[in-house]
Amino acid sequence: MMEGSSCVASMAAGRWWVLVSLVAAAMADSNPKGSSACPCVEWAGLQDYIQGGQLMYTPTGSTASHEYPTDYGNLECKAHDAGLAPYCNGASPPAWCSKPWCYVSKSNCAGLQPYKSVKFPGADAYYSYQTCGQSNEFALWAQGLADNSTSAPEVTKILDVVLDYLWSTRDSLEEEYVRMMANGSVSACSYINFCPCVECYYNALWQEKIDPEAVGAWLRPSVAGQTTQEWNVLTCLVQIIATTYSSVAAKEGQPLERVGYQYFADQKSGSYIGWPTVDWCPTNYDPRFRPWYASGSTGPKDVVIVVDVSGSMGEANRYNLARQATGAVLDTLDWKDYVAVILFNHGVSAQYSTRLTPASEVNKDGIISWLNVQNFRSGGTNFKIALDAAFATIQASIAAGSTSMCQKAIIFLTDGTADMSNNDYLSVQQQSQTYDAVMFTYALGSGADTTVTKRLSCENRGIFYNVPDGSDLSLIMASYYEYFATGQEICQPSFTSYTDAVTNKKLWPVCLPAYDRAGADPSLLGVTCMDLNMIADPTAMQSESYWDYISCKVSDFTKTCQQLDTSDCRLQRLRAAAGTESVCEGEVPSTCSCVDPDCQDDTSFIDEKGYFCDTWVGDDCSKAQESWGYSAAGQQAALTRCRRSCGQCTMLSPCPSTKRCVGTERFSANACRACRTDKVSGIDIQGRVMACPGSTRPEDTSAGAAGAAHSSSMKLLFIVVFLGRLLA
Known part of the structure; x- marks a missing residue:
């Protein structure tokens, strides 16, 4: 097996020595007082924040203040944030905490992009890392590689920087949100609006009006401007997120050289917060249904979409609604997911593929084109x-x-009745258990018969939704994510890529979900992302010899299966949240126990048949010997080393709201999975068959059959969408 350094060749020397020269030049011009073109200054406006002789910083929505040095940011280049609460005093502070910076004058800062202080907005203060000779982390990493530090761990350290930034955003957001909600009533906070963006100006590189000095937001019109708690919380979320986004942008962003965003979408309203602020007024946009959001909030999925195309679909434009709904489902899928589409009436009318195919942009576009020429209005x-x-x-x-x-x-979506016998229900239940499939059912239309749909969900560990006419179907469908996000805590980032519609640039988002820990049970708060483009140009990186290794590692992280906590207690609470009609027989508990977050798999462990721990998700590890031919020792090793994936973790009650994932794997910790075992399947982020960098790739995904898993229950997300008789 290939273990690292042999996977990575030397750099394209000319290109990197140019970059190294630029880094050296920047460092040479640095001094303790900042660049001569953008010198450090003392910011008098900070006096307004001094109380009792101490500079006090109070996070947005918080009643707790933190003491800062009275010379914070003034007159000299220094790591002013090092060790300061609440962002830089943890065990693993983000990279910007230890880097020197200082306040500068916006009007006397030639050639550098200053950033406005979010911590002390009333001071109208601007600051810069660049004036203190700080290059972004990619430039420093590239210099290390040019100095022949080309081992696999060194190559992937740039990804660890991105991981640290994501975690700093997630940690600060979750902690400050809990503090804010603990205060009871929340007052509205000031924020910068995307629509319109008053301070934005046209940037030729971005091909739109932007303001790189600020973090702004597009708050969904349904909540914007209302004097409600939801509105107040949203406006304060903007400020909480702006604190970390601004620091990362000031350290890493180069808006005159690269297009790259940081962004957050909240689960409850579908609002969007991001850097840089852009002049953007969408009319039909919901980030919760974009691949980056779905990819960041849930694990990989396999999807079979089954659509009714019988004659009744010709009524009330239902056939067009069915096509649109199928497209909406496709929009939630990403490269790590698999999809197939079946059209049926009295038989199988048409099928896009006899087996699941990767949900790449090309394949999804192909499915849409195929749907547009199918007959949606015939038969029984x-x-x-x-x-x-x-x-x-x-x-x-x-x-x-x-x-x-x-x-x-x-x-399962329908607005009519289904002819289901007891044997049919039993068959569905047996197959659901065999394939470890959860069933969500939706009764669409005010006159829909809810008996069949509710029984199917209650018998198959799912949730039933009654959707009257005039309801927001898309918003209700968003609860599908919350089921998985609530039942698992994702500790690893998810990567995707797409072409930005405005700039036509290829963007590579890295995303993590954030959780609302203010209540009895953690729930999905939203998803935060950072484009890899902020630190480097992935398009240029793809021409380098190390790219295959980076691609393999990000694919590994994104494709990792996630263990779900779907206890009866949690299911009933999720059902109650959907509505009283969704509750199955039994009581709705006030609180539920949670999986101990300290209980994690050994991510370096490979079992005796070559599988990693997460491939056991959904399978019974205690049957490894009798069902799949493991030895007694091999079965015990899986149970011991794969505690989380094998369901061996202790349940804690009440849920430990202050405890989060531990033991998060670093990108640089281990070699790519395909270099350690042949039990890998599917494609990588670039649509290629998974393979160890430097090895010969199989020609198609059928070669992945050897890694398909322990049993026929495999790791499948089976989504069957019935869209017949869509609306009454």
Whole structure:
């Protein structure tokens, strides 16, 4: 197996020595007082924040203040933030905490981009890292590689920098949100509005009006301007996030050289907060249904979409609604997911593929084009034939290794009645158990029969939704994410890529979910992302010899399966949140126990058949010996080393709101999985078959069958969408 240094060749020397020269030049011009073109200054406005002889910083929405030195940021280049609460006093502070900076005058700062202070906005203060000779982390990393530090851990250290920035944003957001909500009533905070952006100016590189000095927000019109608690909390969220986003942008952003964003979308309203502020007024945009949000808030998924195209679809424009709804489901999928589409009436009318295919942009566009030429208005309706076709597709996908090997669910939408016998219900339940599939059911339309749909969800560990006419179907569908986000705490970032519609630049977001820990049970608060483009140009990096290793590592992290906590207690609470009609038989508990966050898998462990721990998610590790031929010692090793994926963790009650993931794996900690075992499947972030860098790649994903998993239950997210008789 290839273990690192042999995976990475030398740099393209000319290009990198130019970069190193630029770094050296920048450092040479630095001095303790800042660059001569942008000298450090004393910011008199800070006097307004001095109380009792101490400079006091009070985070947005908090009643607690922190003492800062009275010379904070003034007159000299220094790591002014080092050790200061609440962002830089932890065990692993973000990179900007230890870097020197100082306040500067915006009107006397030639050639550098100053940034406005978020901590002390009333002081109208501006600051800069660049004037203190600070290059961004990519330039420093590139210099190290040019000095022949080209081992695999060195190559992936740049990804650890991004990971630290994401965690600093997530930690500060969660902690400050809890403090804010503990205060009871929250007053509205001032924020910078995207629509319109008064201070934005046209930037030719970005091809739009931006303000790189500030973090702004587009708050969904349904809540904007209302004097409600939800509105007040949203406005203060902007300021909480702006504190870390501004620091990262000031340290890493080069808005005159690269296009790259930081952004957050909240789960409750679908509002958007980001750097830089842009002049942007969307009319039909919901970030919760974008691939980066879905990718960041849940694990990998396999999706089978089954759509009713019977004659009734011709009424009330239902066939067009069905196409649009199918497109909306596709929009939630990303490269790490797999998808197939089946159209049915009295039989299988059409099927896009007999097995699941990667949900890449190209494949999703192909499905949409295919849908547009299908007949959505003929024949009768037979749910059983459609379900049989869906399970046959799953079986074919397993055999071919065309699967993400992860989460599984069934989403069932209908506005009519279904002819289901007790044997049919039993068959669905048995197959749901076999494939470890969860079933979400939606009764659409005020006159829909809810009996069948509710029974299907209650018997298959899912949630039933009654959706009357006039309801926001998209908003209700967003609760699908919350089921998985609430049942798991994702500790590793997720990578994706897409082409920015405005600049036409290829962006590479890295995302993490944030959780609302203010209540009894943690729930999804939103997703925070940082484009890798902020630190470097991924397009240029792809021409370098180290790129294959970076691509393999980010693919590993993104494709890791996540263990779900779907206890009956948590299910009933989730059902109650959906509505009283969604509650299955039994009481709704006031609180639930939670998985001990200290209980984690050994991410370096490979079992005796070559599998990593997360591939056990959804399978019974205690049956490894009898079902899959493991030795007694091999079974025990899996149970011991894969405690979380094997469901061996202690449940804690009440939930430890102050405890979060521990033992988060570093990118630089281990070699790429494909270099350590042949039990890998699927594609990487670039759509190529997973392979160890430097090795020969298989020609297609069928070669991944060897890693398909321990049983036919494989790691499948099975989403079956019934869209027949969509609206009454």
